[in-house]
Amino acid sequence: MVDPGGGAVCNGTLHNQSDHCHRKNCTRNGMVKEAQQNGNSNFYKPVVESFEEAPLHVMVFTYLGYGIGTLFGYLRDFLRNWGIEKCNAAIEREEQKDFVPLYQSFENFYTRNLYMRIRDNWNRPICSAPGALFDVMERVSDDYNWTFRFTGRIIKDVINMGSYNFLGLAAKYDESMKTVKDALETYGLGVGSTRHEMGTLDKHKELEDLVAKFLNVEAAMVFGMGFATNSMNIPALVGKGCLILSDELNHASLVLGARLSGATIRIFKHNRLQRVQQLAENTRYFRQRLSEMGFIIYGNEESPVVPLLLYMPAKVAAFARHLLKRKIGVVVVGFPATPLAEARARFCVSAAHTREMLDAVLEALDEMGDLLHVKYSRNRKSARPELYDETSFELED
Template identity: 50%
Template sequence: MTESAGNKNEDCHAANGVKPGRNGMVKNHHHHHHQYQKQEKVYHAACNGELYSRPFIESFEETPMLVAVLTYMGYGILTIFGYLRDFMREWKIEKCHIAREREEQKDFVPLYQDFENFYTRNLYMRIRDSWNRPICSVPGATFDLVERSSNDYNWTFEYTGRVVNDVINLGSYNYLGFAENTGACTTAAGEVTVKFGVGMASTRQEMGECLLVTGCLILSDELNHASLVLGARLSGSTIRVFKHNNMQSLEKLLRDAIVHGQPRTHRPWKKILILVEGIYSMEGSIIRLPEVIALKKKYKAYLYLDEAHSIGALGPYGRGVVEYFGLDSKDVDVMMGTFTKSFGAAGGYIAGRKDLIDYLRTHSHSAIYAT
């Protein structure tokens, strides 16, 4: 029998040396060395199923209350002035620069949602000079910008003809520098392409190949990316959401799924798939993979790991979250990654057992072209 959720929660957090912050993330707490070793042992036995012998510690800086309040106040003030300016535009006091439907088209479905259009013309335009900046070099760690100016509050821009050199790149996925046009990565990619070639790599009808069907259960982390959520919905499977990186929440769903089975019929689920990411791009948190694998093995479920942001960025050799924790990749049933994030390139991959890959190859749209 397993421990109660409350007891397990206390053990895990005490052993971790961390406690939840107000925003749901965790804060680091420092202890003496002998206490740390004792906590490590508890964490190893109680939380990881003896898969991982080191404590997993994350720390996140909380947003100061003053900064949060001022940010919301700023948006509130901008919204109020936005409605005031819309009133002035309605009465022709102020000119409206944004594209609008003609009067004879008012009966058609609007092209944009009302608030989206409001945000664009009243808030985004005020800071538009910070976005969509044209560049004139490779988007590496730094790049060169084409200088521009505006005389009408960012509704239109004029190029000055000058170039701003060596600007730090904070707006591109090439954050590891793999997408440079020279260097070891470029040379290696060219050699592999010449040797093995490339395929169309587009999945069946551009909508993917569903691995699950009706009668299957997907347990999805609440902070999973929208693409994972959409794919899960398209499969037709039942979806249940567990709290972000909360192993007690995940285990409760797994236990309930085993005990109660499918709704109404109470038949066993055909498959139970745990759906997680390696690094959650918006939060920066790392999946507690050793514990997830321990639960997956305990309840005989399947594991789908999205390494879109962790591949290339984690591990001694950049092989992702599995290498980061020193685990066996065979414990992950479906490992998905993309080259568009860490590698700053295009395309992606699916890794798994040979029978899984053979199934995807024979059922996917790309099988016609990838010879």
Template identity: 50%
Template sequence: VMYFQREERGRPGSAHLCTEGGSSPSGLKGGHTASLHKNGISNGGLYKRPFNEHFEQAPMYVAVLTYLGFGVGTIFGYLRDFMRACGLESCNLAAEREEQKDFVPLYQDFENFYTRNLYMRIRDNWNRPICSVPGPQFDLMERVTDDFNWTFRFTGRTIKDVINMGSYNYLGFAETDANALKTLADVLQNYGTGVCSTRQEMGNLDKHIELENLVARFLDVEAAMVFGMGFATNSMNIPSLVGKGCLILSDELNHTSLVLGARLSGATIRIFKHNNMQSLEKLLRDAIAYGQPRSRRAWKKILILVEGIYSMEGSIVRLPEIVALKKRYKAYLYLDEAHSIGAVGPTGRGVVEYFGMDPEDVDVLMGTFTKSFGAAGGYIAGKKELVDFLRTHSHSAIYATSMCPPVAEQIIRSMKCVMGLDGTTQGLQRVRQLGENTRYFRRRLHEMGFIVYGNDDSPVVPLLLYMPGKIGAFARRMLDKNIGVVVVGFPATPIAESRARFCVSAAHTREMLDTVRTADVLVKLTSDARGAGRSYKSVTLNLNNSFCFCFS
């Protein structure tokens, strides 16, 4: 029987998974993960610092009411579809042209049920147009709808100085620094806006080579290769590394780009529970013991896919344990540091540095420049043999247009700042400020009684709302207080775990964070808890909004 050990602050590995009786999940006594639990986690052999994560389950009645809300919503959705078919309700759905009605449909009608009956009722909370630099604050163009979010029109009013709690601007490089703008203008003058060619043809610039050398130096690896799109860095390179006859072991909460890359590769894919070392070890043991289905031949390669920080959960990968397992079972490790590079570690070098590990322990280091570095694109780093192989086999390198020069210059400038190569300590100060802001904001939310997921050092801060009706109401009311937040619900999250996701930045001031946490919307959610001495989970229904939100 597997369970989450309750968090104990200050104790290493306080949220790790254990098994009753100390046996491995395969039923064999003395499994490798059991020895890790005994010698590595409890005694600090693998973790050099406390590893605190929180994943409190929803109270039973909250979960029941959440499912009930979706059930009632589905019933009303069918009722509204019936009313539209009878002409009793105006319909703004896209209509097929007469000459196409005998075509095979692109999708089934039910596939659009959620979109037209649920998402459309809260659609105004996404794709909001901003009209300024997306720094710690931004300006928002106000829009209204006259047809229940099917279309929008601008009012001409601009909402000024909205606190930005939604952007992945971890180190605050989304800014209009005068010196940076001058440097970028010079690069724009010398190189133009784009290359209009692939790296293997006419698109290989000295700026790309300079950036790759800098990334390799930053990560302390032999070589690195950069790509123009972060998503494609995963989806187009994984198929180059594995194929038919190979096995991919993927965390159940991996990003879509990793999932797509795994599917495109043609390799066999097996999923292990999120950050669950027992689940991963069982798959590794079975893969080695039984080999490929039918033939029972050994797998050509076994590749473990994980992320540094998981963007929906705020959790940090249990890297020391995964590295120990991959060494024991001779597997390869692919680490996606899209959200962790620049955001964690004493000098911002990601989860490898965060755990004090050797970069050579990770076979493939991947990351993006779209979060901490205020730019675009991604990289893959590691051994020189790996990078040389990808230069000739990567679909992204062969077919995709190379990174535009001004973007490469922005990455070089921001990375040099983090490394201290610009002659200042500003980059290190940003990394430290991000850590301070993250721990402060998480601690204060916990003190207010909220259920907050993730690791104490993760700048991704999911605050659980649970009920689908809350996510729309919460985002609207926060915007009324000049606070921009991201809200997420099913199918991006489990059906009973709708949430608001705050992203903390080094550019946020303490006053901004206090403004967010003391907003009337959050205070109301905790007012009853303060009076009764109960936790947030006891008052999670107190936001003024019906769970049947989509049928008002």
């Protein structure tokens, strides 16, 4: 894969080398090799990403909202310290004071006083397969989101825009899933847990060998949980006295792992074919329509993970709650997983989404954008280009 500046991706690393060197037999991962052999021009497309800045008035009101929330937070902490208001927050014990702190003081303050007020928009329980449509269990809180109780009502057929179900494989059980059923009966449900519990099985070794072969390396190690892969292994690789250069848009697992390591951290600014084809078409359509409506969206134009910037915490809560009333499930993200003033909604487009589902979501987003005044973009697109046709992903000679 070549970037516009002449670099090449080899084994997942961007190397700045000339086009002449790129044509030589340098080590590449399997995807690049296959692309070169088959002449697939899609691997040589330039990378297009968008990170539009918010208008000044939006940032002013965002920080103003955080400022007011912070003042009330300090007032409530004062009342809690004097026993006037009950505090349900977890507190680290005195004997743990010499350990690396799990939470920074500001993050703990933020969790108690801001996140807790809108916590009902996270970790929503479901009671069906997380396919294109799924069922959500309704819950309410009697203590301002410190605890929840179920009402017994099931919200049926919610359009799922929050799961990483890119190829649409999450579905109710049928006979095509027999191999999955057989694997569960043979290996149980704990294969993805730490190997201290289940040990190393033949499937672990088989997967590691396959990954190593794909990456063209001697060996590979796989983990059952992506978050733990980063957060638990970074402290094993670096520690005090080391320097970590971290992208400002790194995932929360990388951020946590870097903090737990004790290293010095310096942040820098960012920089099956039918199903894949359907995913690409859905992604292009969804992103293009959001841009036309005037929303600020981040990321690569080909990425099915679509962050829509909301900025203000109050609007984050209203956005998620109103969409659930319209039977649309979304993920909303805020600090510390994002910069303080860049709270957002995250949509995960799937190949299983039909055009009718996407249109229903887009119609609701259009209404919500006007209601909450979150159409912040100054680069609204007026015309929609043609979507991929059925030959778009055919390999070229």
